Amino acid sequence: MYSRAVTLSQFLDLEERKHPEATGEFTRVLMEIALACKMINREVVRAGLVDVLGYTGAENVHGEKVQKLDVFAHQTLYRVLSGTGQLAVLASEEDENVIPVPEGQPVGKYVVNFDPLDGSSNINANVNIGTIFSMLPRITRKGGGTLTDCLQAGERQVCAGYVMYGSSTMLVYTTGHGVHGFTFEPSIGEYLLSHPDIRTPKRGHIYSVNEGNYTQWSDGVKRYIDYLKMDDAATGRPYSSRYVGSLVADFHRNLLYGGVFLYPGDARHADGKLRVLYEAAPLALIAEEAGGAASDGHRRILEIVPESLHQRTPLFLGSAEDVRECESFVQGKNPAITAERRVRSGVPAEG
Ligand code: FDP
Numbered sequence: 001m002y003s004r005a006v007t008l009s010q011f012l013d014l015e016e017r018k019h020p021e022a023t024g025e026f027t028r029v030l031m032e033i034a035l036a037c038k039m040i041n042r043e044v045v046r047a048g049l050v051d052v053l054g055y056t057g058a059e060n061v062h063g064e065k066v067q068k069l070d071v072f073a074h075q076t077l078y079r080v081l082s083g084t085g086q087l088a089v090l091a092s093e094e095d096e097n098v099i100p101v102p103e104g105q106p107v108g109k110y111v112v113n114f115d116p117l118d119g120s121s122n123i124n125a126n127v128n129i130g131t132i133f134s135m136l137p138r139i140t141r142k143g144g145g146t147l148t149d150c151l152q153a154g155e156r157q158v159c160a161g162y163v164m165y166g167s168s169t170m171l172v173y174t175t176g177h178g179v180h181g182f183t184f185e186p187s188i189g190e191y192l193l194s195h196p197d198i199r200t201p202k203r204g205h206i207y208s209v210n211e212g213n214y215t216q217w218s219d220g221v222k223r224y225i226d227y228l229k230m231d232d233a234a235t236g237r238p239y240s241s242r243y244v245g246s247l248v249a250d251f252h253r254n255l256l257y258g259g260v261f262l263y264p265g266d267a268r269h270a271d272g273k274l275r276v277l278y279e280a281a282p283l284a285l286i287a288e289e290a291g292g293a294a295s296d297g298h299r300r301i302l303e304i305v306p307e308s309l310h311q312r313t314p315l316f317l318g319s320a321e322d323v324r325e326c327e328s329f330v331q332g333k334n335p336a337i338t339a340e341r342r343v344r345s346g347v348p349a350e351g
Contacts, residue, residue: 005192006192006193007190007191007193008034008190008191008192009031011180012027015027015177018177019177025109025110026158026159028084028086029081029084029086029087029110029112029135030135030159030161030173032080032081032084033077033081033114033131034163034171034191035080036076036077036079036080036131037131037169037171038184038189039076039080040069040076040077040116040117040131040165041163041165041169041184041186043069043072044069044129044165045186047069047126069117069120069123070116070117071094073117073131074093076116077114077131081112082099082101082102082105083105084108085105085106086108086109086110087101087108087112088101088107088108088111088138088140088144088149089145089150090112090114091111091112091277092113092115092116092278093114093115093118093275093278093310096309096310097147097309098145098146098147098150100144100145107143107145108138109137109138110135110136110137110138110158111136111137111138111145111149112134113133113134113136113150113277114131114133114278115275115278116131117129117130117131118130118131118132118162118247118248118279119244119248119249121245122244122245128167128244128246128248129164129165129246129249130162130163130164130246130247130248130249131162131165132162132248132278132279133159133160133278134154134157134160134278134281134285135160136150136156137156139152147309151307151308151309152305153281153303153304153305154276154280154281154282154285154302155300155303157281157282158176159173159175159176160174160283160286161173162248162251162252162282162283162286164248164249164252166249168183169183169184169186170182170183170184170194170195170252171184172198172252174289176285176289178198179197179255179289179290180193180195180198181193181196181198183195198290200254200258200292200318201258201319202258202291202321203236203258203320203321203322204239204254204257204258204259204318205237205239205258205259206239206240206242206254206259206260207225207239207241207242207260207261207262207322208242208244208253208254208259209225209241209243209261209263209264210243210245210263211225211241213264213266216266216267216268217264218264218265218266218330220297220329220330220331220332221329223329224326224329227334239259242254247261247263247279251283251286251287251317254319255286255287255292255318258318259318259322260316260318260322260323260326261315261316261318262315262316262317262326263315264314264316265297269312271311271313271314272312272313272315273312274312274313274315275313276301276304276306276311276312277306277311280296280301280313280315280317281301281302281304285302287317288300288302291320292318292320292323293317293323293324294315294317295316295317295323296313297314297316297326297327297331298330301317316330
């Protein structure tokens with residue numbers, strides 16, 4: 001542990017020196033994201049005081065009502081990031097198409113996909129919300145970046161992170177060398193290292209899901225949640241239910257305490273609700289880097305190569321053992337299900 005307060009920029013400097021192959025280019029992008037998030041944080045904490053709450057009246061590409069803070073967060077990130085000279089193209093939850101670097105600006109070799117304000121249904125209740133970001137190397141070689149540059153598998157990310165605006169504001173990121181968390185100290189305007197090298201427990205005792213959707217789920221998901229509620233001291237069940245309804249907040253809590261977050265597909269939405277590029281993939285990279293796991297029920301989230309910017313995916317995310325167990329239920333392979341089927345069909349137990 002460090003014996004003195006270490007700021008984000010000091011920490012990034014030290015990390016860069018440990019990895020001589022690092023060019024420092026995406027470190028600069030990360031610093032700019034951190035700056036934009038300070039600006040967003042300033043508005044979020046004043047949200048109850050100034051006229052930034054309420055709907056703009058417009059709808060975003062998903063048909064959701066856009067709030068003023070969503071727009072502010074989107075524009076702030078765009079303005080700050082498009083001037084870094086390091087980016088070829090950007091994509092945001094709030095924009096249907098990719099966002100080119102403005103004409104006249106230098107074009108760089110990175111791509112940033114971001115969700116400017118995640119969990120926005122919580123804004124008006126002063127509940128935690130967040131910004132999620134994912135950085136990729138561009139693939140195209142010439143000119144401005146394109147959709148192809150944005151649509152890459154999550155395992156190609158060079159950096160992923162989030163800023164959670166809450167009782168204290170935190171920035172958590174990974175560049176593939178551990179997961180590090182910084183708490184924002186508003187009086188000096190700096191993010192200070194508070195959670196170096198975060199490791200998530202192998203198994204937790206928390207499940208996070210919108211259980212209002214229960215009747216719409218597949219049998220596998222229903223059985224998994226029923227199983228987590230059963231009493232069994234050996235596996236630490238029943239689990240506790242915790243659901244903020246703000247992905248960053250639910251993920252952050254489970255990252256520190258252990259547990260599993262689920263947003264499965266259901267009868268109405270086969271791919272669930274959450275988006276691959278700027279929600280599932282960045283959090284999957286952080287989860288894996290911290291020793292956890294992320295799956296769509298059948299494969300690693302990081303292996304998904306999206307075909308469109310706002311593609312959705314079922315998401316099972318968190319402690320590795322919990323995610324593996326959840327997958328076995330989703331795939332109908334869990335011994336608890338097999339035993340139940342055997343009893344129902346009158347087949348005697350083996351052995
Ligand atoms: P929100 O709609 O409030 O922006 O993807 C967005 C998200 O929140 C996630 O942050 C959150 O985990 C999820 O949707 C909540 O969805 P439900 O309201 O369906 O539970």
